[in-house]
Amino acid sequence: MANKTLDYENYTILIIDDDSTNLYVLISSLETSGFKVIVANNGELGVKKAQIEQPNLILLDVMMPGIDGFETCRRLKADEKTKEIPVIFMTLLDSNPNKIKGFDVGGVDYVTKPIYHKEVLARITTHLELRDLTVKLNSKVEELTQTRYLMMQQIEELTETRHQLVQSEKMASLGRLVAGFAHEINTPIGVAVGAASTLHENVGTIDQLLEQEEVDEEELVGKLNNIKEAANLTLSNLKRASLLVNRFKNTAINQSEESLRQFQVKSAIFDVINSLHRHFENTVISIQVDCSKELSIHSLCGALEQILTHLMINSLVHGFEAGKKSGSINIVVRLNGDNLHFEYSDTGKGIASEHIENIFEPFFTTDRTHGASGLGLYMCYNIVTTQLRGTITCESSPGKGVLFKIDYPNNIKRYQ
C-alpha cells in the first residue's frame, strides 16, 4: 500500500479509456481511496474534459478508437490549460517502444494493464507529490523573481538618490569654493580700489596746484607722498589679488598635463627635499625618509612632488612656527599590493580638534594674518582624489604633530 502522505479527497483524476471493464475497476479502486474521479471514453472528449475540469492527474489509455493515447497526450501538452497536468499511460502492451513513445509525447509514467491497484496508487501518489512540489517550487521562483525585481528597483532608487546627493554636495562645495574665493579676493581688491581713488583725488589736487601762479612746494610734496603711498598700496594689493587668482587657478582639477611614467619614489622625495633646502637650512628640523631605493611606481611623479611640497611647507610654517621650533619630519613609503601607501608625519604643534575637519576645505587657514590663503591642503586633496584616484586622511592632536596617510593605486589601468 502506498504511503498516504496526500489527502486524496483534494485531488481529481481524469481517466481516459474506452475499455469499460478497466474503467470500472479503476473508478472503484480510486474512489475507494478517496479520489474524485472523472471519466472520458475517447481521446477528444478527454482533452475537452481536461480543459474544463482541470484534473490533477490523467490516466490515459494508449489504444483507443479515434485519436489514440499518444495523439491525445500531444494535444493535452500543446494546450496552455492542460500542458502541466501529469499524464500516466495505461497500456496492454508491455513493450519498450510504446513506453518510450509515451515519454516522448510528454507522459510522465506508465502502468500496464491489467491494472494492479497498489501499483497505480503508488505511481499516482508519486506524481501528484511531484506536481505539488513543482507548483510550490514555481511559486517560490516567482516570489524570488519578484523580490529580486523589487530589490533591483530599490538599488536603482538608491543609486539615483546617491547620485542626487553627490550632485547636491558638489553644488554645495562649489558654492563654498566660490564664496571663499570671493571673500578672499574682496579684501585686496577693496583696498586697491580705495587706494586708487586716493590716487585719483591727489592727482586732481596736484592739477589744481599747478594751475596756481605760486605753487606751495610743501603741499605739493605732501600730495606726491600721498600718491606714492597709494600707488604702493594699490600695487601690493593687486599683486596679492593676482597671486590668489593664480593659486586658485592651480587648484583646478587636472591642471596638470603631466603624463604617467615609471619613477623611483625615493628619488622623487629627495628632489622635493633638495628643492626646499633653502627653507629648512637655518632650522633645527630633521627629515627622515624610510623608503626602499627600489620602490618604483607607474604614476604621476609631479603630483606626488606637489603634495609633499605642500606638506613640508605646512610643517615648517604651522607645525614648527616658521622654523622657530625644532622637531622632525618622517616620511614612510610602502607598496601594499597594488597600492602605494605614503605616510607623512611631523612632531610639530599639531592641529586643534575643532579644525581637523576643515583642513581640506578651500580657504581654510589659521594663518591668514601672515598671508596664507588656505589652499595648500585643498590642492593636496584634489590631487590625491582626482588625479591619483586615491585617499588622504589626517590624524592629529595639539602638541602631538600631524600624520597624513595617503593611498593610491600604482596602476595605469586604474586611471582610465
Ligand SMILES: Nc1ncnc2c1ncn2[C@@H]1O[C@H](COP(=O)(O)OP(=O)(O)OP(=O)(O)O)[C@@H](O)[C@H]1O
Ligand atoms: N603640519 C601642520 N601642523 C600644524 N597645522 C597644520 C599643518 N598642516 C596644516 N595645518 C593646518 O591646516 C591649515 C590648512 O592648511 P593649508 O595648507 O590648506 O593652508 P595654509 O597653509 O594655511 O595656506 P596656504 O597653504 O594656502 O599657504 C593651516 O592653516 C594649519 O592650521
Ligand SMILES: [Mg+2]
Ligand atoms: Mg599650506
